[in-house]
Amino acid sequence: MLKINDLHASVEDKEILKGINLEVNAGEVHAIMGPNGSGKSTLASVIAGKEEFEVTKGNVVLDGEDLEDDAPEDRAHKGVFLSFQYPVEIPGVSVTNFMKTAINESRKAKGLEDMPANQMLKLIREKAEMLEIDRKFLSRSLNEGFSGGEKKRNEIFQMAMLEPKLAILDETDSGLDIDALRIVANGVNKLKSKDNAVIVITHYQRLLEYIVPDFVHVLHNGKIVKSGGKELALELEAKGYDWIKQEATV
Amino acid sequence: MAYTEEELKKELETKEYEYGFYTDIESDTFPKGLNEDIVRAISKKKNEPEWMTEWRLEAFRIWEKMEEPEWANVNYEKPDFQSISYYSAPKKADPNKSLDDVDPELLEMYRKLGISVDEQKKLQNVAVDIVVDSVSVATTFKKTLAEKGIIFMPISEAIQEHPELVKKYMGTVVPKTDNFYAALNSAVFTDGSFCYIPKGVKCPMELSTYFRINEGGTGQFERTLVIADESSYVSYLEGCTAPSRDENQLHAAVVELIALDDAEIKYSTVQNWYPGNAEGKGGVYNFVTKRGICENNSKISWTQVETGSAVTWKYPSCILKGNNSVGEFYSIAVTNNFQQADTGTKMVHLGKNTKSTIISKGISAGKSQNSYRGLVHIGSRAENARNFSQCDSLLMGNECGAHTFPYIEAKNKTAQIEHEATTSKIGEDQIFYCNQRGIDTEKAIALIVNGFSKEVLNKLPMEFAVEAQKLLEISLEGSVG
Ligand SMILES: Nc1ncnc2c1ncn2[C@@H]1O[C@H](COP(=O)(O)OP(=O)(O)OP(=O)(O)O)[C@@H](O)[C@H]1O
Ligand SMILES: [Mg+2]
Numbered sequence: 001m002l003k004i005n006d007l008h009a010s011v012e013d014k015e016i017l018k019g020i021n022l023e024v025n026a027g028e029v030h031a032i033m034g035p036n037g038s039g040k041s042t043l044a045s046v047i048a049g050k051e052e053f054e055v056t057k058g059n060v061v062l063d064g065e066d067l068e069d070d071a072p073e074d075r076a077h078k079g080v081f082l083s084f085q086y087p088v089e090i091p092g093v094s095v096t097n098f099m100k101t102a103i104n105e106s107r108k109a110k111g112l113e114d115m116p117a118n119q120m121l122k123l124i125r126e127k128a129e130m131l132e133i134d135r136k137f138l139s140r141s142l143n144e145g146f147s148g149g150e151k152k153r154n155e156i157f158q159m160a161m162l163e164p165k166l167a168i169l170d171e172t173d174s175g176l177d178i179d180a181l182r183i184v185a186n187g188v189n190k191l192k193s194k195d196n197a198v199i200v201i202t203h204y205q206r207l208l209e210y211i212v213p214d215f216v217h218v219l220h221n222g223k224i225v226k227s228g229g230k231e232l233a234l235e236l237e238a239k240g241y242d243w244i245k246q247e248a249t250v
Numbered sequence: 251m252a253y254t255e256e257e258l259k260k261e262l263e264t265k266e267y268e269y270g271f272y273t274d275i276e277s278d279t280f281p282k283g284l285n286e287d288i289v290r291a292i293s294k295k296k297n298e299p300e301w302m303t304e305w306r307l308e309a310f311r312i313w314e315k316m317e318e319p320e321w322a323n324v325n326y327e328k329p330d331f332q333s334i335s336y337y338s339a340p341k342k343a344d345p346n347k348s349l350d351d352v353d354p355e356l357l358e359m360y361r362k363l364g365i366s367v368d369e370q371k372k373l374q375n376v377a378v379d380i381v382v383d384s385v386s387v388a389t390t391f392k393k394t395l396a397e398k399g400i401i402f403m404p405i406s407e408a409i410q411e412h413p414e415l416v417k418k419y420m421g422t423v424v425p426k427t428d429n430f431y432a433a434l435n436s437a438v439f440t441d442g443s444f445c446y447i448p449k450g451v452k453c454p455m456e457l458s459t460y461f462r463i464n465e466g467g468t469g470q471f472e473r474t475l476v477i478a479d480e481s482s483y484v485s486y487l488e489g490c491t492a493p494s495r496d497e498n499q500l501h502a503a504v505v506e507l508i509a510l511d512d513a514e515i516k517y518s519t520v521q522n523w524y525p526g527n528a529e530g531k532g533g534v535y536n537f538v539t540k541r542g543i544c545e546n547n548s549k550i551s552w553t554q555v556e557t558g559s560a561v562t563w564k565y566p567s568c569i570l571k572g573n574n575s576v577g578e579f580y581s582i583a584v585t586n587n588f589q590q591a592d593t594g595t596k597m598v599h600l601g602k603n604t605k606s607t608i609i610s611k612g613i614s615a616g617k618s619q620n621s622y623r624g625l626v627h628i629g630s631r632a633e634n635a636r637n638f639s640q641c642d643s644l645l646m647g648n649e650c651g652a653h654t655f656p657y658i659e660a661k662n663k664t665a666q667i668e669h670e671a672t673t674s675k676i677g678e679d680q681i682f683y684c685n686q687r688g689i690d691t692e693k694a695i696a697l698i699v700n701g702f703s704k705e706v707l708n709k710l711p712m713e714f715a716v717e718a719q720k721l722l723e724i725s726l727e728g729s730v731g
Contacts, residue, residue: 048686050682051682072686073685073689080686087683089680090680090684090697090698090701092701092703092704093697093700101689101693102684103688105689105693
C-alpha cells in the first residue's frame, strides 16, 4: 500500500530525513520508535505532504502512485490520515463543524454530494460513543482549551469519522491516562481491517500492548537503523537506544 | 382631452421648473462643484419645501468653514470637492446592455454568492425582463407594513409626506455641525430611507429584502432616519452582499437612529463597495456617520460586516441618554490588498444603569491596514454604567497591520469598564491541519475566519449571516499562498 523509497527531506537546508525505506502493506501495523529529534514526526509530515519540508531525493508511493505532486488535501482525499503529535487549536470552529467540513470536502473531491445532515449526525453519535466522548464536547471549539488527553482522543475521533486507508498516529499515547489509552487503542483496533494500515509512532511499549504491531522500526538520525518484530519494542524498553546508536555508527 | 384641475396644476408646476431659473443646471447630471446654487438646485430637483432647502443651505455654510479630518489612521489622496458632481438622476437600465458586457470576474463573484440572474442584471444596470418575485414580495410587504402603521419609504418621499416627523428628528442625533462629512451630507444628500415604527408595534419582518429589491443604487450621499416610537421594535438591514462597482469615489452617508422609551432598534449593515484592485488602484472612500440615541430602557444594536471600500471611516455610535438603556456594537472588518479601515464605535453613557457591549473583529490580509478606534465615555451622572469591550485582530501574512485605539473617559466612579484585546495570526500549522483533513487552503481560511468572527456573525439575521459568511470567504480569496 505504502512504499517509501530512499526518502531524503530537509528544512531550511538542514537534512532531517536521510534515506528512509519502508514498505507497509494493507492489514499491517507498523510501529516507529526512536530517540527525540530522530525525525519521526518529520517523516509523518512528509508523508502527509507538509510543504515546509523539501523532498530532495526519493519518493513516497501510495497504491502505486507517486504522491510527489499531491497537495496535502489530495493525499487526505486518497486516504492518508495523520493524528498530530501537537493538534492545533481553531477558535470558534466546533468539532462538529470541522468534521462536517472535512467529510464534505473529501466527498466533493470524489464527486459526491454533501452527506445528508441526519446521516452526519448519526455517524458523529456512533463514533463519539465508540470513543466515549461526551456530546457536549463536540460543540466546543476545536482543540481550544482541550486537555492534552482530550486532544489526542479527539484526533482518533476524527480518524474514526474519516475512516482512512493509512493512519499515522504520532505519539497519540502521550497525554492519555490509563483508561483513556485503553479506550483510544480499542477504537483504533475496531477501525483496523485487512484493507487499511496503521503506522504508530510511540516512545512506549504500553500502547503496543493494545495495538500490536507486526513490525517495529527504529529511526535514528533520519534513518531506519533497525527493524524487527514486536519483541524489538520490549528490547528497547529494557535497554534504551544506546546500543542501537552504537550499532548504527559502526 | 379635458384636464382636471389637479393635472393642470401639476403640468404648470413642471413647466415652471423646466423653464425656471435653474435651467442651466437642469440636466440629469449637474456640473461639477459645490456652491449654494447647486444645493438649491438639488433641493429644487427633489421638489423640497422651503424649510428643507434652508436646512441644506445652513449645512452647506457650516461645511464651508470646516476642514477634512486627519486623525484617522488612513492615508489617501483627499478628494477635490469641487470636481465632484453632486447630483445624478438614478440610472436607468440600458436596453442595449447584456450580461455579456459585464466583467466576467464580477459575474463569477455573483455566482459564488448565489445571486440570482435577475438580481445580477439589476446590480449591473442591465434591463430585467420581469421580476415577478420581487414585485409581488414588495407589494405584500407594503400591505403588511401599512396595516401596522409602519412608515417605510425613501427619505425624499418622507420629506413630502411626513414633514412633521422629518423636521422633528432629522439632525437631532447627527447635527449638521457634527463633522465635515456629516455637514456635507446634510447639504447635498440625494436619497436614503425613512422608517417610523409607531408606539407598541413590533415590525414583523426584517426591513431588508424590501430594501434590497427596491433600492439598487442609493447614491453617494445617503441619508437614513429610523425612528422607533415607544415600546416598538425594528430590525433593519442595510446594504447588499453583492459587490458594487460604483464609480462614485466618495461615499458620505449619515444614518440617525432614534429609540424612544422601551424601544429597540437592531441595525445591520453589510458593506461591500468596490475596494480597488489588487494593486490598490481605485476603490470607494466610505466616510460614514452613524449614530443612535437611546431614551429610557431602550436598546440600539449595531452589527456590521465591512469588507469593501478602499478607505473606510466609520463609527456607528450610541448615545445612552435614557436610564437603563443599552448600546451594542458588533463588527467584522476585513481588509485585503491595499484597503484601509479605521472603524469602531462611541458609547456615550449619560443615563443611570446604562450598559454597552463592544465586540470588534478585525481581519487583515495583504498589505492592508485595519484599525479599531473606540470611545467609551461615562458621564458624571451615569451611575452604575457598565461597558465590556473586546477587540480581536486576526492577521494573515506579514505585510498587513492591525491597530487598536481604545479611549476611555470615565467621569463617574461607579463605572465598570472592561477591555480585552487579542491579536492572532492564521498559522501555517492551522492551515496544514485543515489540509490534512482534506480541506483545501481557501476553504481552511474561510473556516478559520468564520470561527474567528462567529460571535458577530451570530448577531446577524439568519439569511444575512449565510451570505456574510460567503462574502468573508470571497473577500479573502487569494490572500494566502
Ligand atoms: N521546521 C523545522 N525547522 C528546523 N528544524 C526542524 C523543523 N522541524 C523539525 N526540525 C528538526 O528536525 C529534527 C527531527 O524532528 P522531529 O520532530 O521529526 O523529531 P521526532 O523524532 O518526532 O522527535 P520527538 O520524539 O521529540 O517527537 C529535530 O532536530 C527538529 O529540531
Ligand atoms: Mg515527534
